[in-house]
Amino acid sequence: MPIQLKVSGDPRRPAEAHKYERPKVNLDEQPPDMFLLMGLALGLLSLIFKAKIPAWGSLALCLCGVANAKSGHSDIKQFVSSITFALFGLVSSYLLPVGRRPDAAAAAAAGAGA
Numbered sequence: 001m002p003i004q005l006k007v008s009g010d011p012r013r014p015a016e017a018h019k020y021e022r023p024k025v026n027l028d029e030q031p032p033d034m035f036l037l038m039g040l041a042l043g044l045l046s047l048i049f050k051a052k053i054p055a056w057g058s059l060a061l062c063l064c065g066v067a068n069a070k071s072g073h074s075d076i077k078q079f080v081s082s083i084t085f086a087l088f089g090l091v092s093s094y095l096l097p098v099g100r101r102p103d104a105a106a107a108a109a110a111g112a113g114a
Contacts, residue, residue, distance in 0.1 A: 039085075044085055044089075047085065055092075059083075059090060
């Protein structure tokens with residue numbers, strides 16, 4: 001049998017209960033969102049090296065950052081720059097020409113000479 005404690009009356013003190021007030025946050029003092037910061041870094045890497053995996057990782061991190069954003073505490077410039085780098089990284093890795101590889105250039109020259 002469980003032991004039951006008998007308490008007479010309400011043990012709470014309503015006179016000492018205070019309503020929670022959220023502290024005011026200044027956007028200049030707010031730390032950057034790490035999802036968006038890492039997405040920006042991966043997007044920049046994908047632009048430099050024209051790699052597809054960092055571009056997709058950048059897009060995923062940017063979407064996570066947007067989904068986890070707190071209303072009223074968001075920095076729109078950081079959202080826009082991170083998503084822009086992610087999309088430009090995807091565009092540059094899929095749509096823009098990378099250049100001719102040395103083996104492809106040699107095969108093209110051998111095929112043209114024959």
